Amino acid sequence: MDKYLEMIRIRFLMMLAYRTNYYTGILIYAINIAAYYFLWSAIYGGKQTMQGMSMEQMTTYVAISWMARAFYFNNIDREIAMEIREGNVATELIRPYSYLGMKTMQGLGEGIFRLLFLSLPGLLLVALFLPLRFPTDAHTWIFFILSIALSFVINSELNLLAGIVTFFTLNNEGLLRAKRFVIDLFSGLILPISFYPDWAQAVMKYFPFQGISYIPSMIVTESFQGQAIIDGLLFQFVWCALLIIPIRLLWRAAKKRLVVQGG
Amino acid sequence: MNAIEVENLRKEFKSYSSRSGLVGAFRDLFTRNYKIIRAVNDISFTVKQGEMVGYIGENGAGKSTTIKMLTGILTPTSGKVIVNGMNPHKEREAFVRTIGVVFGQRSQLWWDIAVQESFRLLKKVYRVSDKDYNEHMNHVIETLDIGPLLDKPVRKLSLGQRMRCELAAALIHNPPLLFLDEPTIGLDVLVKLKIRQFLKEINGKYNTTILLTTHDISDIEALCERVIMLDEGKIIYDGSLQKLKETWGEGKQIQFTFVSEMSLDTLKELTDGLQVTWKQGEQANVWTAHAPSALLPEVISRVVNRYSIQDLNINEISTEEIIRNIYEEGVVHG
Numbered sequence: 162m163d164k165y166l167e168m169i170r171i172r173f174l175m176m177l178a179y180r181t182n183y184y185t186g187i188l189i190y191a192i193n194i195a196a197y198y199f200l201w202s203a204i205y206g207g208k209q210t211m212q213g214m215s216m217e218q219m220t221t222y223v224a225i226s227w228m229a230r231a232f233y234f235n236n237i238d239r240e241i242a243m244e245i246r247e248g249n250v251a252t253e254l255i256r257p258y259s260y261l262g263m264k265t266m267q268g269l270g271e272g273i274f275r276l277l278f279l280s281l282p283g284l285l286l287v288a289l290f291l292p293l294r295f296p297t298d299a300h301t302w303i304f305f306i307l308s309i310a311l312s313f314v315i316n317s318e319l320n321l322l323a324g325i326v327t328f329f330t331l332n333n334e335g336l337l338r339a340k341r342f343v344i345d346l347f348s349g350l351i352l353p354i355s356f357y358p359d360w361a362q363a364v365m366k367y368f369p370f371q372g373i374s375y376i377p378s379m380i381v382t383e384s385f386q387g388q389a390i391i392d393g394l395l396f397q398f399v400w401c402a403l404l405i406i407p408i409r410l411l412w413r414a415a416k417k418r419l420v421v422q423g424g
Numbered sequence: 425m426n427a428i429e430v431e432n433l434r435k436e437f438k439s440y441s442s443r444s445g446l447v448g449a450f451r452d453l454f455t456r457n458y459k460i461i462r463a464v465n466d467i468s469f470t471v472k473q474g475e476m477v478g479y480i481g482e483n484g485a486g487k488s489t490t491i492k493m494l495t496g497i498l499t500p501t502s503g504k505v506i507v508n509g510m511n512p513h514k515e516r517e518a519f520v521r522t523i524g525v526v527f528g529q530r531s532q533l534w535w536d537i538a539v540q541e542s543f544r545l546l547k548k549v550y551r552v553s554d555k556d557y558n559e560h561m562n563h564v565i566e567t568l569d570i571g572p573l574l575d576k577p578v579r580k581l582s583l584g585q586r587m588r589c590e591l592a593a594a595l596i597h598n599p600p601l602l603f604l605d606e607p608t609i610g611l612d613v614l615v616k617l618k619i620r621q622f623l624k625e626i627n628g629k630y631n632t633t634i635l636l637t638t639h640d641i642s643d644i645e646a647l648c649e650r651v652i653m654l655d656e657g658k659i660i661y662d663g664s665l666q667k668l669k670e671t672w673g674e675g676k677q678i679q680f681t682f683v684s685e686m687s688l689d690t691l692k693e694l695t696d697g698l699q700v701t702w703k704q705g706e707q708a709n710v711w712t713a714h715a716p717s718a719l720l721p722e723v724i725s726r727v728v729n730r731y732s733i734q735d736l737n738i739n740e741i742s743t744e745e746i747i748r749n750i751y752e753e754g755v756v757h758g
Contacts (some may be wrong), residue, residue: 167548171534171541178536178577252532254497255525256549257517417499 164258165266172270183278184391188364190227190283194203198225198291203367212355217294218382219353219404224284224293226350226378233312233373235268238337246332250419261321261412268317303376304390308377311397315372319344325408328415349375426506427601427633428471428494433503435464435489463489465657466503473600474631476623478644478665481654482751487637490654491605492634495525508601515744521550524594528606531586532593533578540574543596550597557596564592567622584615589621595626604628604636608643620646641744655751665743672746675716680727681735682709694726714741 162344176183198220205216214222241264244250253260287293296302321341327333345351347370353364365371376393379385385393440456442447464486471477473754481487492498493505496519505512508522525532533542547557565571568588573581581589587607594602604623608616624647626630626632644651644665651668653661661668685708692702700715700723715723720738727733 163551164545164548167545169544171537174541175534249530251492251497252525252527252530254516255495255520255523255532257521258549259517321659419498 165262168263168266169270169273172267173274176271176274181286186275186279187283187286190280191286192223194227194283194287195291197227198287212353214353214355214382214384217292218384220291221293221295222353222378222384223378224287224291224380225381226374228276229309229312229374229377230283230308230350231275231283232272232285233316234275235271235317235320237264237268238320238324238340240264240267242327242333242337245324245327254419261408264321264324266315268320269313296381298383301381301383304394305377305381308380308394308397311394311401312373312377314401315369315397315404316344318401318408319369321408322404322411325411325415328411328418344370345369346374348373349351349378353379369404372397372400381419425473425509427473427475428469428635429504429506430470430490430494431468431504432465432466433464433468433490433493433505434501435486435493435498436501437461437463462657464493464500467654467657467659469652469659469662471633471635471744473633474627475650476627476634476648477636478648478651479635479637479654480639480641480644480651480747481637484499485654485754486657487654488605490636491525491603491635495523495603496520509619521597522599523601523603524597524599525603526587526590526594526605526607528587528604529687530591530611531578533586533589535578538575538577539570539581542578542593546593547598552597556598559598561592564595567625568592568618570615578702584611587611587615591622598630599632601633602635605639606633606638607636608638608640616640616643623647641742641747645693653750659742661750668746669718669743672741674751675714675741676720677739677741678713678715678720678723679705679735679739680711680713680733682711683732684713685709686731694730695723698723700724711752 169174201219201223202216205219209215211219241250244253250260253257255264256263284293319340323333323337326336330336347365349371350373354365354371357365372393376385376397380390380393432616437460438458439461440458443451443457467490471693477492479487489498493500494507494512496516499513508519510519510522512519519628533539534545543561553737564585568591570585570588570592573585573589578586578589580678591607602623608619611619623634627634636643636648648666649666651661651663652659653663688704691711691713695702695713695715698715698719700719703712703714704710705712713723713727724736728736
């Protein structure tokens with residue numbers, strides 16, 4: 162366990178190694194939240210509620226979604242792809258640790274760093290200008306923390322899957338881009354799932370994407386109540402468990418197929 | 425105890441060749457021409473604990489592929505590999521604790537952070553106790569002279585500095601077996617000497633087995649008593665370096681610089697009846713005679729009596745030349 166904690170520390174150091182990235186990161190999060198706020202104010206016009214969400218709830222939804230994204234989002238798919246393309250995966254495989262486990266820990270290190278040092282300051286900055294309303298009920302926060310932890314797991318599992326595919330294709334830039342877009346769209350980051358047409362909502366029940374952003378954001382804006390919260394968490398949990406299966410299978414096949422590029 | 429046992433080891437890669445032209449590129453979208461390439465072809469050898477073995481071969485001979493199979497990175501297509509008593513691929517996590525690896529062409533330190541942070545992580549990864557770490561690594565750091573580099577990020581180090589740190593990183597858990605894949609590539613003479621000295625020292629102190637691949641024959645000469653030579657995936661020589669020199673490096677080379685241009689025929693005629701081979705040097709008036717040591721005076725006297733020369737050099741045949749000769753002929757006799 163020690164080594165995994167150490168890896169989180171190393172990732173912190175790496176994120177701090179480039180200060181400009183850090184400052185522009187805060188700005189980017191603040192700009193994104195503000196842009197979506199203005200977009201939604203235009204859409205709401207004078208209306209009180211849409212799909213059962215008030216303008217205030219929507220603003221909070223947007224801000225929280227982006228904050229949560231800072232935590233669950235990571236680039237481990239790209240890193241795996243790059244390590245395979247450049248052959249550096251060889252040096253990872255001579256270490257006595259699980260490669261995928263270590264990658265996930267790096268993602269976690271990155272996530273915690275972004276959450277604490279990018280998106281919290283970004284959120285505070287935005288809160289000065291926009292009317293955000295955060296829940297005061299401690300239970301909501303506990304459910305939310307549980308929920309974004311599961312978001313992180315689901316998103317990382319999808320990233321690992323996309324990364325492992327590189328073992329077979331050696332270059333899957335296109336796939337990674339498509340995956341990122343699909344997640345932003347279908348996770349409810351850009352548009353809450355309840356705004357989609359009924360048939361699309363029905364289809365999305367069978368995909369893990371809403372477990373990434375929609376569920377934690379709905380919990381924290383208190384749009385989900387009672388049983389809906391439990392159902393949401395259960396949905397996330399089931400997907401966390403289910404996604405382990407294809408990762409295991411693909412990883413086993415990938416190790417056999419491994420070709421180390423160059424030298 | 426044998427550190428490495430390899431039997432009929434084979435690795436095949438599937439590679440595809442691209443068709444030419446635009447039409448060919450479209451056809452490649454649907455079907456591809458596959459070709460099976462055998463990078464390592466049924467090799468067998470064993471290495472005893474404490475041996476220092478040079479594993480040499482031309483580019484693409486299969487050296488790196490073998491090392492990758494021995495370290496558990498690649499799965500063999502067929503054959504048996506037992507390293508440190510384990511199957512590297514099957515028991516990867518337990519196995520890699522018993523080896524250290526340096527890939528000269530890739531860094532295993534984290535690029536953006538200070539060297540000591542990488543060391544600290546590796547210390548945790550290999551579960552090295554503080555006591556062992558201090559005892560062992562302080563010595564390593566001192567011998568390799570990397571103390572002042574520890575707080576610098578890896579990207580700011582020169583190649584020689586980085587390489588010494590890489591070597592130290594591979595030794596954090598003091599492994600009984602060390603794989604070095606071209607560790608001295610691109611390094612200056614002083615750093616090379618330092619690294620060789622250090623490798624000798626740990627081999628003497630801990631009886632560490634070292635398998636070394638390199639293109640620099642002087643590395644092998646300085647370190648290894650035994651060489652394994654690979655060509656097109658097959659072992660063409662496995663034995664002592666000394667014996668290789670004796671059987672292939674017999675005799676001397678005499679380089680003549682004549683005043684005027686010479687032809688092979690006239691020289692052959694001159695040394696008719698003697699066991700001498702002639703080779704032309706870089707210019708038409710420079711020729712090298714390869715002859716057994718006993719014939720040296722005879723060859724020289726015949727040449728200088730007939731023709732006027734500007735210069736004359738007598739050389740031992742270098743290991744590098746021996747190896748080049750072997751590759752040119754393909755197999756090793758005896």
